[in-house]
Amino acid sequence: MAPRKLAAGNWKMNGTTASLAEVDALTAPEGCGVLICPPATLIAAMAAQVQGGVMVGGQDCHAKASGAHTGDISAAQLKDAGASHVILGHSERRADHGETDAQVAAKAGAAHGMGLTAIICVGETDAQRDAGETLDVIARQLAGSVPEGASAGNTVIAYEPVWAIGSGRTPTAEQIAEVHALMRERLSARFEDGADMTLLYGGSVKASNAREIFAIAHVNGALVGGASLKAADFAPIVAALAAA
Ligand code: 13P
Helix, strand or coil, X not given: CCCCEEXXXXXXXXXXXXXXXXXXXXXXCCCEEEEEECCHHHHHHHHHHCCCCCEEEECCCECXXXXXXXXXXXXXXXHHHCCCEEEECCHHHHHHCCCCHHHHHHHHHHHHHCCCEEEEEXXXXXXXXXXXXXXXXXXXXXXXXXXXXXXXXXXXXXXCCHHHCCCXXXXXXXXXXXXXXXXXXXXXXXXXXXXXXEEEEECCCCHHHHHHHHXXXXXXXXXXXXXXXXXXXXXXXXXXXXXX
C-alpha cells in the first residue's frame, strides 16, 4: 500500500452558511482524498451537502468523550455531525490555547476511538529554524503528539512551519524534503505501517506552487488554509495533487 493522497482544506474561523456553496464545485478525483474542515457550526450542513466523495472534518476535539467542558466538542460529536477527520495540534491551537504534545496525543487517541482520522500537525517557529532546531522540534512533536495505536488508516501527519502559515512564505523544496524524510523515517521506525502514512505539507500552499510541492519526496498532499476557502482556488490544488 502506498500513502493515500489527500488535499485538505482548513477553513479556520472563516465561513458562515453562505460559504457552503463553495463545496458544490468540488469532487474527489480517483485516488485522491478531498477534505474540507469548516468551523464546527458548518460541519453537519456541509456533510449533508458534499458530493463526489468529498469528506468533511473538524478542527479540534476534546480528549474526553463527554462532560463539563463548556465550548468544547468531543470526537463522538464530530462523528455524529458527519465528520470523518479532525485536525489536531494545529500551531494556532498550540499558540492560542497552549495545547501540549501530550494533550494532542490524548485528543488523537479519542479521535481514533471514534473511528475518526486524526490529522496531527507539527511545525517549527521562525526562531527555532534560525536556531537550527527544526529537525529536533519536529522529532519531539512527532514523538509526543502521535499516540500509540496510530496507523496509516487512522492518522495523517501535517508538517506546517509556523512561519509559512498565512505569510506567503514557503520553505524551499530542500527544506520540505528534509523534514518529510525525517518524519517518514521516525514514523516507519515506530509504526508497522509508518511507510504508508499520509504526510501533508501546509503553509501558503496555492495553485501556483502546488505542483512543485507535490513533486517532493514523501509529500502526499497538502493542508491548505486561505486557498481552500474558495473552490476556484482549491480545485486547481486538488487537480495538481491528482496529477502528481
Ligand atoms: P495558509 O494556507 O493560509 O498558509 O494556512 C495553512 C494552515 O495553517 C492550514 O492548516
